[in-house]
Amino acid sequence: xxxxxxxxxxxxxxxxxxxxxxxxxxxxxxxxxxxxxxxxxxxxxxxxxxxxxxxxxxxxxxxxxxxxxxxxxxxxxxxxxxxxxxxxxxxxxxxxxxxxxxxxxxxxxxxxxxxxxxxxxxxxxxxxxxxxxxxxxxxxxxxxxxxxxxxxxxxxxxxxxxxxxxxxxxxxxxxxxxxxxxxxxxxxxxxxxxxxxxxxxxxxxxxxxxxxxxxxxxxxxxxxxxxxxxxxxxxxxxxxxxxxxxxxxxxxxxxxxxxxxxxxxxxxxxx
Amino acid sequence: xxxxxxxxxxxxxxxxxxxxxxxxxxxxxxxxxxxxxxxxxxxxxxxxxxxxxxxxxxxxxxxxxxxxxxxxxxxxxxxxxxxxxxxxxxxxxxxxxxxxxxxxxxxxxxxxxxxxxxxxxxxxxxxxxxxxxxxxxxxxxxxxxxxxxxxxxxxxxxxxxxxxxxxxxxxxxxxxxxxxxxxxxxxxxxxxxxxxxxxxxxxxxxxxxxxxxxxxxxxxxxxxxxxxxxxxxxxxxxxxxxxxxxxxxxxxxxxxxxxxxxxxxxxxxxxxxxxxxxxxxxxxxxxxxxxxxxxxxxxxxxxxxxx
Numbered sequence: 271x272x273x274x275x276x277x278x279x280x281x282x283x284x285x286x287x288x289x290x291x292x293x294x295x296x297x298x299x300x301x302x303x304x305x306x307x308x309x310x311x312x313x314x315x316x317x318x319x320x321x322x323x324x325x326x327x328x329x330x331x332x333x334x335x336x337x338x339x340x341x342x343x344x345x346x347x348x349x350x351x352x353x354x355x356x357x358x359x360x361x362x363x364x365x366x367x368x369x370x371x372x373x374x375x376x377x378x379x380x381x382x383x384x385x386x387x388x389x390x391x392x393x394x395x396x397x398x399x400x401x402x403x404x405x406x407x408x409x410x411x412x413x414x415x416x417x418x419x420x421x422x423x424x425x426x427x428x429x430x431x432x433x434x435x436x437x438x439x440x441x442x443x444x445x446x447x448x449x450x451x452x453x454x455x456x457x458x459x460x461x462x463x464x465x466x467x468x469x470x471x472x473x474x475x476x477x478x479x480x481x482x483x484x485x486x487x488x489x490x491x492x493x494x495x496x497x498x499x500x501x502x503x504x505x506x507x508x509x510x511x512x513x514x515x516x517x518x519x520x521x522x523x524x525x526x527x528x529x530x531x532x533x534x535x536x537x538x539x540x541x
Numbered sequence: 542x543x544x545x546x547x548x549x550x551x552x553x554x555x556x557x558x559x560x561x562x563x564x565x566x567x568x569x570x571x572x573x574x575x576x577x578x579x580x581x582x583x584x585x586x587x588x589x590x591x592x593x594x595x596x597x598x599x600x601x602x603x604x605x606x607x608x609x610x611x612x613x614x615x616x617x618x619x620x621x622x623x624x625x626x627x628x629x630x631x632x633x634x635x636x637x638x639x640x641x642x643x644x645x646x647x648x649x650x651x652x653x654x655x656x657x658x659x660x661x662x663x664x665x666x667x668x669x670x671x672x673x674x675x676x677x678x679x680x681x682x683x684x685x686x687x688x689x690x691x692x693x694x695x696x697x698x699x700x701x702x703x704x705x706x707x708x709x710x711x712x713x714x715x716x717x718x719x720x721x722x723x724x725x726x727x728x729x730x731x732x733x734x735x736x737x738x739x740x741x742x743x744x745x746x747x748x749x750x751x752x753x754x755x756x757x758x759x760x761x762x763x764x765x766x767x768x769x770x771x772x773x774x775x776x777x778x779x780x781x782x783x784x785x786x787x788x789x790x791x792x793x794x795x796x797x798x799x800x801x802x803x804x805x806x807x808x809x810x811x812x813x814x815x816x817x818x819x820x821x822x823x824x825x826x827x828x829x830x831x832x833x834x835x836x837x838x839x840x841x842x843x844x845x846x847x848x
Contacts, residue, residue, distance in 0.1 A: 277646050281631060284638070360629040361642075367592045367625075368647060368693060369618030540594040 274370060274378035282352050282386050291348040295394035298341045303330050303402035328409045328421075330402040332504070334395040335428040337435055338464050338497045343457070345390050346432075349383055350439040350452050357443065363540055376440065376535050380528065384436040388429050395428075420506060427502045430520045434496065437527040444535045460497060467498025494519045543570040544606065545697045545729045546591060551600035553586050553753075560586040562753040563600065568697075568731055568746075573723050575744030576733040577838065583753040584733040585626060588701050591731075592623050605697075619647070622695035624703065628686025632675030636667040636685050639674055640692060647693040658688040662718060680711035687718065698722070699731045704739055712739070719743050737838040751842040770831040772808055775801030777823045785820035786813070800825070 282288055306325050336342055356362040356379070365375050399408075409417070438459065442452045470492045474485060493499050493515040501512050508516075546568040553561040561583045568574045578584050589595045591602060593614075602609050605617045630639045640655045659665050662684040674685060683703055690698055700719075704712045720743055722728045734740050740747070747764060749757045759767070776782040779800055786795070786802065790813070794805040804813070810829065817824060 273646050273648055277642050280642065280645065281634075285633065355631070355633075359631055360625075360627065361631055363592070363594060363623075363625055363629045364643060364689065365646060366594055367618065367621055367623045369593075369615040369621070370646070371615055537596075540589070 271374045271378060274365065274374055275381055278378050278382035279385065281355075282349065282382055285352045285355070287348045287352050288386065291345050291390055292393070294344055294348075295341050295390045296397060298339070298344075299334060299394040299397035300401060302333055302398055303405055306330065306402070307405045326406050326409050327399050327402040330406075331395050331399040332424065332428070332500075332502060334398040335391060335425075335431075335502070336497075336500075337431060337460065338467075341391060341394050342435075343460055345394075346387055346435050346439050347453055347456055349386050349390075349436075350443060350456060351449060353379055353383055353439065354443050354446075354449050354452055357541075358449065360541070366540060372536050373532055376444070376532055379443070380436060380440045380531075383440055384433045387436050387439075388432045391432055392425070392429070417506070420508075423508065424502050427516050427520075430517070430524075431496050431502070434520045434523045434527070437524045437531070441527045441531045441534075444531045444538065463495055463497035467492060467495040470495075471498065490515070496520065496523075544568065544603070545570050545572070546602065546604055546731065548587070548591075548602040549600050551587065551590065551597050551602060553583075553590065553595070554598045559753050561590070561597070564750070564753070564755050566748045566755050566758065568729060570696075570729055571723070571727060571745075573719065573730045573732065573743050573745045575737070575740035575747040576731055576750065577737045577740060577747055578733075578735060578750035579842065580735055582735075582750045584735075584750060585701055586753075587750075588623070588625055588699055588731070588733060591699065592621070592625060593618065594625065619693060620696040621699070622687075622690025622693060622697070623699035623701075624683070624686040624690065625699070625701045628682045628689070630674045630682060630685055630689065633673055635671055636664060636674060636677075636688075637669070639685060640689060643689045643692045649692060649694075654692060658691045661691060661722075662688045663714065664688065678711075679706045680708070680714065683707065683711070683715060684718070687715075691722075695728065697729045697731070701733050702735070703732060704734060704736075716743055738834050741834050749838065749841050757841055764834065764837065766805070768834050768837050769805050770807055771803050771805045771829070772810060772813075773798055773801055773803045773826075773828040773830070774813075774817065774824060775799075775826045775828075776817070777825055781820065781822045782817060785817045785822050789816060 333339060334341065362375065366372065439452070439456060442455045446452045446455060470488045474488055474492070477485070493501055493512075496519055499515070501516055505512075544567055546566070548564050548566050551561050551564040552559065564583070564587055566574075566576075566587070576584055576587075586595070590597055591604065597609075604614065605620060607613045607617045631642065634642070636659065637655060640658065641650070644650050644654060656665070656668055659668050664681065664684055667681075667685075674682065677685065687698070687700075687703075703715050703719075707715065719730055719732065723730060723743075730743075732740060732744070737747070737749075741761075741764075745761050747757075747759050747761070748755055749759070774782065775798075779797075779802075782802060783797075786804075790804060790808070793808065796803045796805075810827070814824065814827065
């Protein structure tokens with residue numbers, strides 16, 4: 271397993287696409303705080319506030335983490351392309367021929383993908399935070415020890431979100447017969463969840479039917495949708511309800527995708 | 542007898558099509574097993590199966606005496622090296638990096654070993670070369686694939702159509718490499734090809750497969766005998782016939798066949814027949830045959846030679 275993980279990490283790091291993903295992430299990390307800075311349109315702060323977005327370092331940091339951000343869409347795809355090369359080059363055969371278990375091969379690629387995607391997104395978010403701290407404060411209130419704990423916990427949750435995304439990418443690599451399907455698959459899932467999330471938020475915003483049963487249901491749907499949910503990093507503490515909304519879809523999603531991937535991979539005829 | 546590979550009634554079905562239909566084959570330690578069959582006969586399917594890339598629907602196989610579904614099968618696969626269809630190499634990496642990846646995977650991370658295998662396959666000039674494997678010629682890729690298989694010091698190497706697409710020089714090089722590895726390191730080979738004559742210079746045993754079935758397993762010596770020019774003479778009295786030729790055909794290999802004898806090699810047929818007739822033996826039939834390896838293969842699979 272360790273040898274598999276070493277080779278998977280090595281081939282990802284040696285691939286040009288990894289460097290491209292890193293460059294894109296660095297460039298994108300600069301755009302969000304700079305856009306906030308160079309477009310201080312009057313009333314914009316209030317307008318963003320209505321959507322739960324504040325011109326603070328904290329807000330920028332967690333926006334950069336979001337799976338619906340540009341990096342959240344591009345980085346997993348690029349890492350997925352590198353991952354799929356094991357199938358397209360046929361090098362996955364080398365691992366099976368010398369007796370590596372298929373489940374170990376899968377877990378190794380899953381861990382390598384998670385590490386790489388999380389590292390790039392984390393670098394992007396930290397750079398964005400550092401840059402935004404030049405222009406704005408971290409938050410509107412003074413930074414305390416409790417804020418630090420909250421920040422660390424939020425980063426952990428975001429990492430878990432990207433582990434779920436890595437599981438999705440690995441599932442697509444096992445399931446898809448070609449690269450196009452992986453790209454279309456990931457963009458499709460990402461868009462679908464974003465659209466559903468957007469529509470739900472729109473409905474909730476326009477109808478303002480707070481308290482009604484249907485609205486409660488839509489709110490839950492919105493909260494468990496990792497592509498649009500802004501529960502992570504948006505407050506100062508986590509309620510038990512919020513923790514459930516954050517963790518349950520991640521744990522169930524990752525478990526289901528991993529189980530499906532291993533079943534598929536064990537049955538798959540390797541070309 | 543020590544077997545490296547044995548298959549027992551292996552069946553692989555794709556919907557209603559039988560890719561393999563009760564395949565039984567035996568590869569002994571030290572063999573260079575030539576696996577011959579027309580395109581689509583099931584050669585690659587059985588190779589994939591042995592390598593663990595696909596699973597059979599029925600039957601079983603043993604690798605180094607370990608059953609395919611045993612928990613030890615992963616362990617014995619460490620003694621296996623294979624190139625299935627085309628060498629599995631990272632096109633975006635150099636030869637050295639490809640070998641490094643394979644050595645990390647196997648757990649023999651040594652620069653010396655990499656140097657040694659590159660030298661062995663005649664690619665030592667690539668040790669320090671940044672040239673990407675994607676830019677290699679087919680022959681170089683084939684040799685790099687063998688080098689990757691050699692990194693783990695395998696006891697059994699499977700090569701699927703290794704001569705495909707190679708120029709005559711490349712074919713000779715790969716052939717010499719196979720013989721060298723078999724002679725010097727005692728590595729057992731299973732080499733598939735759709736051209737029997739291509740394997741004739743290296744194989745010690747052949748398995749002929751057609752339409753998913755092994756039609757014949759034959760040793761190289763048996764094949765040579767089958768393909769030699771021979772004359773079969775049958776007579777009413779076998780004892781008289783053998784007496785007539787006894788001591789008169791020195792230097793020729795003669796074997797008994799039902800009601801007659803078979804003389805191998807080129808003979809002066811008229812003088813041999815005169816000798817027999819003069820001895821008062823009544824000949825019932827005379828049959829001369831001269832099979833080339835190709836003729837033999839076609840006769841086995843029931844095909845027709847296109848001249």
